[in-house]
Amino acid sequence: MNYSEIKSTLYSLSEEKYRKFSASLIPNHGNFIGVRIPLIRKLSKEIAKESPLEFLKIAKDDSFEEIMLQGFVICEIKDFQQVLTLCEKHIPKIYNWSLCDSFVMGLKIFKKHKNEVFLFLQPYLKSKNTYDVRFALVCLLSYFVDSEYLPQLFDIFDIVNHEDYYVKMAVAWAVSVCFAKYPGETMEYLKNCNLTDEVFNKSLQKIRESNRVDPQIKNILKSMKR
Numbered sequence: 503m504n505y506s507e508i509k510s511t512l513y514s515l516s517e518e519k520y521r522k523f524s525a526s527l528i529p530n531h532g533n534f535i536g537v538r539i540p541l542i543r544k545l546s547k548e549i550a551k552e553s554p555l556e557f558l559k560i561a562k563d564d565s566f567e568e569i570m571l572q573g574f575v576i577c578e579i580k581d582f583q584q585v586l587t588l589c590e591k592h593i594p595k596i597y598n599w600s601l602c603d604s605f606v607m608g609l610k611i612f613k614k615h616k617n618e619v620f621l622f623l624q625p626y627l628k629s630k631n632t633y634d635v636r637f638a639l640v641c642l643l644s645y646f647v648d649s650e651y652l653p654q655l656f657d658i659f660d661i662v663n664h665e666d667y668y669v670k671m672a673v674a675w676a677v678s679v680c681f682a683k684y685p686g687e688t689m690e691y692l693k694n695c696n697l698t699d700e701v702f703n704k705s706l707q708k709i710r711e712s713n714r715v716d717p718q719i720k721n722i723l724k725s726m727k728r
Contacts, residue, residue, distance in 0.1 A: 503549065503552060505560050505561070508545070508557065508571075509568075511695075512537060512542075512545065512565075512568065512571065512677070513535060513537070515537045515542075515545075516535045516537050517537070517538070517539055518536060519533055519545070522536075524536065524702060528598055528600050529559060529598060531600075532565070532566050533564060533565040533566060534566045534567075535565050535566065535567045538565045539570070539584060539604060540638030541576050542571050544576070544640075545571060546571055546575045546578055547578060548639075549575050549578075549694075550575055550578030554575045554576075554579055558572060558575060558588065560697075563595055566600075570600075570601055570604060570605075572595070573601065573605035573608065574604075575613075576588045576592055576609075577605070577609055577610070580617070582611055582614070582615050585609070589609075589622075592605070593626070593634060594634075594636060596633040596683035596711070597633060598633075601633075602633050602636050602637050603636075603640055605637075606637060606640040606644055607640075607644060609641070609644075609645075612641065612645045616645065618644065619645065620654075623638040623641055623657075626638035627658060627662060629723035630664075632666040632668055632669055633668070634663065635664050635669045635672070636672045639669070639672040639673060639675075639676055640672055642655055642658065643672075643675060643679045643680075647676075647679050647680055649650060655676065656691045656695070659673050659676060659677060659695070660695055660696040661696075670700060670704065671704065672700050673701050674696070674701055674704035674705040677691075677697075678705060678709045678711075680703075681709045681712075681715065682715065685715070691723065692705070699728040703727055706723045706724070706727055708728060
């Protein structure tokens with residue numbers, strides 16, 4: 503499948519009704535063709551079987567879907583060091599939460615190289631760019647919520663200092679994931695944390711929205727609101 507065929511396939515999969523609906527949910531969506539994410543993922547697997555690196559060299563960034571497709575192709579590559587190199591090139595292309603979170607969720611290879619990935623993420627956590635920071639935070643909540651990394655995660659949540667809504671919500675989301683898996687440790691963290699009031703309260707809200715949290719605990723959390 504050459505590039506022109508890939509491009510044609512992408513446009514042939516568009517649905518106008520879906521395009522309008524999804525565009526309303528994704529701020530800053532850019533040129534939005536209207537292709538469902540599972541179909542983009544399926545196309546990425548076909549590309550990965552043939553010539554993923556060649557596609558990534560010539561792919562254009564002129565639509566939401568093609569940037570999404572590039573991310574999914576990267577996720578299909580098996581060479582970890584190559585994936586890290588390609589991530590460095592791809593992350594600056596991310597300009598909304600959907601491109602960010604969908605890409606991260608496909609990076610399953612990160613599970614096998616946690617120490618290297620943790621180091622890789624550190625500069626992104628300190629970035630001034632919204633989606634650099636969100637990328638790192640979503641990686642942390644997706645692949646690092648375990649007993650080994652939990653104390654480091656709490657330290658990171660306390661020092662992430664970014665005013666963008668999508669960074670703040672990523673911190674709150676990450677705290678809620680920690681609470682679902684480690685309620686005792688995370689409760690102790692919440693009692694002593696340095697989160698801003700806004701992020702703290704949003705964290706409580708997200709925890710209380712979870713079906714994995716006991717109703718009695720939810721009542722206690724409600725009383726903790728700042």
